[in-house]
Amino acid sequence: MLIDAHLHCTGEETTDDVLRTLDDAGVDVGVLLAPFLSHGYSLDDADSLRRANAHLSRLVRGHEDRLIGLCVIDPRDPQAPGDLRHAIETLGLHGAKMVPTGWYPHDDAVQPVFEVANELKLPVLFHSGIFIDGKSGRFCRPTFFEALRAYPDMRMTLAHLSWPWTDEAIAVGLIDLIHGVAPDDVAFRFDLSFGAPPAYRLDVLRKALSVLGSGLLQFGSDCFLPCPGEMLRERRGWLTALLDELEVDVPARERIWHGTARAWLRDAPNLPRQDDERPLLASHHGWLLRADHQPGLPSVPRHRMRWRPVCC
Numbered sequence: 001m002l003i004d005a006h007l008h009c010t011g012e013e014t015t016d017d018v019l020r021t022l023d024d025a026g027v028d029v030g031v032l033l034a035p036f037l038s039h040g041y042s043l044d045d046a047d048s049l050r051r052a053n054a055h056l057s058r059l060v061r062g063h064e065d066r067l068i069g070l071c072v073i074d075p076r077d078p079q080a081p082g083d084l085r086h087a088i089e090t091l092g093l094h095g096a097k098m099v100p101t102g103w104y105p106h107d108d109a110v111q112p113v114f115e116v117a118n119e120l121k122l123p124v125l126f127h128s129g130i131f132i133d134g135k136s137g138r139f140c141r142p143t144f145f146e147a148l149r150a151y152p153d154m155r156m157t158l159a160h161l162s163w164p165w166t167d168e169a170i171a172v173g174l175i176d177l178i179h180g181v182a183p184d185d186v187a188f189r190f191d192l193s194f195g196a197p198p199a200y201r202l203d204v205l206r207k208a209l210s211v212l213g214s215g216l217l218q219f220g221s222d223c224f225l226p227c228p229g230e231m232l233r234e235r236r237g238w239l240t241a242l243l244d245e246l247e248v249d250v251p252a253r254e255r256i257w258h259g260t261a262r263a264w265l266r267d268a269p270n271l272p273r274q275d276d277e278r279p280l281l282a283s284h285h286g287w288l289l290r291a292d293h294q295p296g297l298p299s300v301p302r303h304r305m306r307w308r309p310v311c312c
């Protein structure tokens with residue numbers, strides 16, 4: 001089972017294109033983002049995002065067992081809360097992608113969108129880290145997303161492991177684990193669509209696995225559709241080579257290839273179930289624990305997590 005949890009649409013792809021790409025790449029499920037970086041679509045043009053979400057709705061409809069659509073929303077737009085609700089309840093999309101450019105996650109003006117995302121219990125993917133196109137990444141530091149812990153039913157993924165702020169991202173992710181929250185229920189998980197240049201990748205992945213474990217990490221190619229399956233396969237190969245070098249075991253790899261994303265996407269309609277799917281228990285030391293490994297280990301739901309001053 002393989003889920004590519006970060007695939008960009010451009011508006012030029014067809015459903016057949018996408019399914020062929022997934023088949024050629026050996027990917028079972030693609031998490032597709034509505035177009036916002038290609039010609040005719042822009043984060044600064046809310047009308048274009050509405051068209052983008054409508055395009056994505058048509059693209060995934062009838063193929064929800066393999067195509068999971070995330071709408072793109074600019075939370076600064078006054079209509080954004082309604083657009084988000086429309087995308088989920090009417091267009092049949094499953095979650096949202098948001099890119100902090102010109103707004104911080106803790107800004108008062110953008111909170112209404114997160115209230116809707118929380119009410120609808122949505123998976124949300126955020127760009128986090130530097131931008132490669134020259135936009136300022138100053139809005140996208142991992143600690144800025146901590147304000148969104150105020151929305152306990154929203155499940156968030158920070159893309160690119162927030163490079164170059166990977167240490168900061170790992171610290172943000174660790175907090176739930178320290179407090180005994182099971183990996184499936186944490187506020188933040190991270191995708192391994194590499195923002196880090198090759199020279200950093202092994203070091204970044206080693207630290208993330210050592211501190212967070214595979215339970216908070218998921219694969220995403222960050223490819224732009226339409227594209228040949230070979231491109232997805234190549235990016236999958238980058239991660240496989242690193243996992244080989246770090247001698248990561250099979251259960252941990254399975255978690256990265258599909259388990260973390262499945263938990264993030266909870267209740268995705270028609271997503272095929274795996275027979276060996278079992279919830280992960282809390283892990284204070286970060287490594288993957290399956291339910292039958294340590295039956296006595298406590299796991300605390302996020303809602304009941306007690307914040308206490310364990311350090312200064």
Ligand SMILES: [Zn+2]
Nearest residue numbers: 006008159222
């Ligand atoms: Zn991307």
